Amino acid sequence: MAHGPATLADGWKAYISRWVFTTNHKDIGTLYLWFSFAMFILGGAFAMIIRAELFQPGMQLIKPEFFNQMTTMHGLVMVFGAIMPAFVGLANWMIPLMIGAPDMALPRMNNLSFWILPFAFAILTSTLFMEGGGPNFGWTFYAPLSTTYAPESVNFFIFAIHIMGASSIMGSINIIATVMNMRAPGMTYMKMPLFVWTWVITAFLLVAVMPVLAGAVTMMLMDINFGTSFFNAAGGGDPVLFQHVFWFFGHPEVYIIILPAFGVVSQIIPTFSRKPLFGYSSMVYATAAIAFLSFVVWAHHMFTVGMPIAGELYFMYATMLIAVPTGVKVFNWITTMYKGSLTFETPMLFSIAFVILFTFGGFTGLMLSIAAADMQYHDTYFVVAHFHYVMVAGAVFSGTAAIYYWLPKWCGKMYNETMGQVQFWVAFIGFNIAFMPQHFLGLAGMPRRYADYGLQFADWNMVSSIGAFIYGGAQIMLLFNVVMTIRKGKPVVEDKVWEGAEGLEWTVATPAPYHTFEKPPEVK
Amino acid sequence: MLKRAQALFLSLLSLVVLLPIAGSALAESSASQLNMPQGVTEVSQVAYDIHMIMIWVCTVIGVGVFGFMFYVMYAHRKSRGAVAENFHEHLGVELLWTIVPTIILIVMAFPATTALLKVYDTDNPDIEIKITGYQWKWQYEYLGEGVKFMSELNTSLDEVYGRAPKGEHYLREVTEPLVLPVGKKIRFLVTGNDVIHSWWVPDFGVKRDAIPGLFTAGWAKTDEPGIYVGECTELCGLGHAFMPVVVEVKEEAEYNEWLAGKKAEAAEYASTIGKQWSAEELMVKGEEVYIRSCAACHQANGEGIPGVFPALKNSPIALGAMEGHIAILIDGVAGSSMQSFAEQLSEVDIAAVVHYERNAWGNNVGDVTQPLDVLNYKQSK
Numbered sequence: 001m002a003h004g005p006a007t008l009a010d011g012w013k014a015y016i017s018r019w020v021f022t023t024n025h026k027d028i029g030t031l032y033l034w035f036s037f038a039m040f041i042l043g044g045a046f047a048m049i050i051r052a053e054l055f056q057p058g059m060q061l062i063k064p065e066f067f068n069q070m071t072t073m074h075g076l077v078m079v080f081g082a083i084m085p086a087f088v089g090l091a092n093w094m095i096p097l098m099i100g101a102p103d104m105a106l107p108r109m110n111n112l113s114f115w116i117l118p119f120a121f122a123i124l125t126s127t128l129f130m131e132g133g134g135p136n137f138g139w140t141f142y143a144p145l146s147t148t149y150a151p152e153s154v155n156f157f158i159f160a161i162h163i164m165g166a167s168s169i170m171g172s173i174n175i176i177a178t179v180m181n182m183r184a185p186g187m188t189y190m191k192m193p194l195f196v197w198t199w200v201i202t203a204f205l206l207v208a209v210m211p212v213l214a215g216a217v218t219m220m221l222m223d224i225n226f227g228t229s230f231f232n233a234a235g236g237g238d239p240v241l242f243q244h245v246f247w248f249f250g251h252p253e254v255y256i257i258i259l260p261a262f263g264v265v266s267q268i269i270p271t272f273s274r275k276p277l278f279g280y281s282s283m284v285y286a287t288a289a290i291a292f293l294s295f296v297v298w299a300h301h302m303f304t305v306g307m308p309i310a311g312e313l314y315f316m317y318a319t320m321l322i323a324v325p326t327g328v329k330v331f332n333w334i335t336t337m338y339k340g341s342l343t344f345e346t347p348m349l350f351s352i353a354f355v356i357l358f359t360f361g362g363f364t365g366l367m368l369s370i371a372a373a374d375m376q377y378h379d380t381y382f383v384v385a386h387f388h389y390v391m392v393a394g395a396v397f398s399g400t401a402a403i404y405y406w407l408p409k410w411c412g413k414m415y416n417e418t419m420g421q422v423q424f425w426v427a428f429i430g431f432n433i434a435f436m437p438q439h440f441l442g443l444a445g446m447p448r449r450y451a452d453y454g455l456q457f458a459d460w461n462m463v464s465s466i467g468a469f470i471y472g473g474a475q476i477m478l479l480f481n482v483v484m485t486i487r488k489g490k491p492v493v494e495d496k497v498w499e500g501a502e503g504l505e506w507t508v509a510t511p512a513p514y515h516t517f518e519k520p521p522e523v524k
Numbered sequence: 525m526l527k528r529a530q531a532l533f534l535s536l537l538s539l540v541v542l543l544p545i546a547g548s549a550l551a552e553s554s555a556s557q558l559n560m561p562q563g564v565t566e567v568s569q570v571a572y573d574i575h576m577i578m579i580w581v582c583t584v585i586g587v588g589v590f591g592f593m594f595y596v597m598y599a600h601r602k603s604r605g606a607v608a609e610n611f612h613e614h615l616g617v618e619l620l621w622t623i624v625p626t627i628i629l630i631v632m633a634f635p636a637t638t639a640l641l642k643v644y645d646t647d648n649p650d651i652e653i654k655i656t657g658y659q660w661k662w663q664y665e666y667l668g669e670g671v672k673f674m675s676e677l678n679t680s681l682d683e684v685y686g687r688a689p690k691g692e693h694y695l696r697e698v699t700e701p702l703v704l705p706v707g708k709k710i711r712f713l714v715t716g717n718d719v720i721h722s723w724w725v726p727d728f729g730v731k732r733d734a735i736p737g738l739f740t741a742g743w744a745k746t747d748e749p750g751i752y753v754g755e756c757t758e759l760c761g762l763g764h765a766f767m768p769v770v771v772e773v774k775e776e777a778e779y780n781e782w783l784a785g786k787k788a789e790a791a792e793y794a795s796t797i798g799k800q801w802s803a804e805e806l807m808v809k810g811e812e813v814y815i816r817s818c819a820a821c822h823q824a825n826g827e828g829i830p831g832v833f834p835a836l837k838n839s840p841i842a843l844g845a846m847e848g849h850i851a852i853l854i855d856g857v858a859g860s861s862m863q864s865f866a867e868q869l870s871e872v873d874i875a876a877v878v879h880y881e882r883n884a885w886g887n888n889v890g891d892v893t894q895p896l897d898v899l900n901y902k903q904s905k
Binding site: 057058059060063064065068130131132133136137138142144145148149151152233234237238239240273274275276277278279280281282304305306309312313316317320321323324327328330331334335336337338339340341342343344352355356359360363366367370371372373375376378379380440443444445446447448449450451452453454455456460500 | 557558559560561567568570571574575578579582585586589590592593596597600601602603606607608609610611612613614617618621622625626629632633636637639640641642643644659683684685686690692693694695696718719720722724726729730731732733735736737738739740741753754755756757758759760761762763764765766768829830831832858860861
């Protein structure tokens with residue numbers, strides 16, 4: 001038996017060494033999860049500044065240049081710092097447990113892919129304190145605003161993006177290698193839990209598109225420092241090229257964010273329905289179809305750049321098609337619940353809210369795919385509302401569900417159900433108050449990334465800000481619930497924490513021992 | 525336990541089933557505050573129509589899907605004694621819910637295509653207008669008419685920063701609106717001078733990106749005179765929220781009168797360029813131009829923003845030779861956000877603002893910059 005993990009009782013040096021040098025998938029998963037939560041709070045703080053400034057028309061708290069830095073940093077930190085690492089953390093913790101593997105296939109690379117992330121975000125955040133300020137060109141950093149017209153700190157931003165990309169690529173290769181090589185005997189591909197499937201597909205997406213992002217920022221670096229003109233019209237370049245390259249990364253990126261969330265929900269809904277997932281194989285195929293389509297629809301973000309009509313029509317039709325596999329997933333989840341034996345513990349509440357609100361975001365997505373109407377929606381708050389419905393009510397709700405669902409297995413303690421449900425309702429209500437009115441604002445004509453607005457938008461902006469503060473408060477409650485569970489939660493002894501849970505992760509002891517499946521389990 | 529579950533369930537039901545219904549009800553209300561405007565052109569009308577079709581299709585599907593889901597959540601709860609069945613696939617149902625949505629999408633593709641064709645129908649215009657986005661204002665050029673002017677925000681910074689009460693048209697007013705006649709097909713050719721902007725008038729259904737080095741085309745034809753307000757919709761720097769679009773549509777006779785006036789103005793201006801201006805006149809004019817065109821970056825006090833926009837107060841350029849100072853305004857600074865102002869400002873404006881910058885905030889060069897100096901520099905190139 002290998003020695004156990006160092007605790008504080010072994011002295012702080014040993015304790016710190018454990019976390020810095022760890023190659024244990026559970027430790028690294030924990031690191032990823034805490035890191036992503038810290039980034040979630042940071043990105044949330046930026047959002048609170050944005051909503052506080054937009055509470056009323058006029059510039060009250062900050063200047064427009066700082067406002068632009070806040071919208072940019074909020075997007076970057078939430079996408080690359082909060083959501084993506086959170087799901088990598090879940091993958092680290094759960095994939096080996098779900099496929100009966102003792103650890104990830106490449107444990108040292110696993111350590112590296114985590115430990116470069118704090119440096120990337122330290123670099124990114126430090127730009128806010130530099131002369132000229134941090135990135136102020138939006139998380140989509142369109143050239144030439146992000147090249148010729150960017151603050152000098154843009155070079156640090158580019159470096160940070162490169163590090164994040166390297167981290168994501170290493171994490172993905174690790175997941176692919178683990179799933180391909182480390183499955184327990186009898187764990188065929190079509191027996192893998194859906195969370196594993198969605199993550200494998202996500203990992204392939206990441207490996208495919210992260211280098212494209214690296215290419216985009218490298219071209220920016222060349223334009224800024226070495227006199228090239230990739231995106232500079234004056235030198236014969238093309239600013240629209242940047243958008244094509246960016247969205248060739250950016251559109252698969254949104255599925256990178258949502259596919260693991262689909263996986264989580266596909267684990268939780270069967271558990272609390274006490275019934276197997278309906279349409280397992282069609283779920284797998286639908287996920288693969290969505291991943292494939294995500295590569296061929298990128299220019300629907302660019303309907304107003306003046307593409308030829310044939311291009312617009314193609315991207316419109318291809319985008320509309322995504323509704324089909326996405327619809328299959330929603331129908332499967334609901335049919336899983338049909339004739340089940342339903343209970344509504346906190347993870348289930350978050351998962352049901354996920355299905356409803358994500359579907360709502362899917363509807364607005366379908367509306368956005370119609371190019372003629374998109375000419376009116378594009379770059380307004382309607383789009384902001386749409387992608388917060390799919391990213392927050394999608395990815396963040398599902399991540400929260402995952403925490404409540406697996407926390408007892410991780411720490412051997414049960415969260416307080418009442419507190420969990422209260423947190424759910426505060427988050428659910430706050431979220432809808434924050435983002436539902438943004439649909440109206442966008443349709444009425446308020447563009448996104450506006451530091452200030454005309455008086456006709458005042459009412460809904462105030463409502464939206466109040467909702468955002470409530471939703472922000474819900475995240476503090478989540479932190480409180482998790483910390484209280486770890487410190488004072490009621491101990492759980494059963495291996496199978498939830499009555500209806502299925503899968504290998506529920507066959508190991510609770511809390512999950514430091515080393516599991518040293519002998520591979522037999523899967524029938 | 526049962527009571528609480530029911531209460532939770534009911535609140536979930538009321539909140540969530542009501543969302544799409546409330547959404548579509550709001551969309552139906554006439555208040556433009558909540559829904560996309562129908563607008564005054566064919567393009568805005570087709571956009572509105574396809575938007576409403578989509579809302580209704582989504583509402584019907586949403587009510588069906590969520591309605592079934594809430595029925596399941598009510599009927600198959602463990603607390604009501606539901607016992608789980610074990611089925612987990614059904615080929616027929618799965619095929620059905622793949623094929624039916626595909627058919628719905630194919631049907632919807634027809635009106636969506638027709639609508640887009642309408643948006644792209646930019647041929648055979650009566651009037652062509654070139655629109656150029658600058659940080660942070662619009663330039664309108666009536667092609668073939670020799671009329672060209674800048675249109676920028678006319679709301680004071682005092683209103684923005686709460687030092688003065690906000691007017692009724694806060695952030696929706698400009699120095700000079702784009703003026704168009706009724707009943708004529710107008711083609712907009714949109715481009716950008718520095719970064720990407722986007723020219724949007726919701727009531728026209730026209731949103732076209734203003735991209736440096738590229739023209740994008742849109743069109744409008746309306747029979748309704750009036751004032752239509754739009755926005756810049758592509759993040760273009762710190763003044764992004766402060767460059768509204770205002771279009772005034774006039775009856776044809778009024779439009780022609782206005783156009784003749786603009787032409788006369790241009791002719792008159794050409795005659796003032798040779799005039800000698802006094803230092804006092806230049807300071808007054810210069811301050812006006814500075815506040816409008818320079819202060820957003822270099823700040824009203826001339827101190828700039830350290831690390832981003834250089835200070836003009838005590839700057840070697842403002843205190844150095846006049847020709848170098850004029851050159852910066854005419855040529856811009858390559859690779860920086862200091863653009864060329866040769867097209868945006870007249871010779872008089874440039875002379876005045878150069879004079880102002882050399883003699884304000886304690887800069888005390890004392891020379892007098894005349895429009896002819898600017899003209900000479902332009903011609904020497």
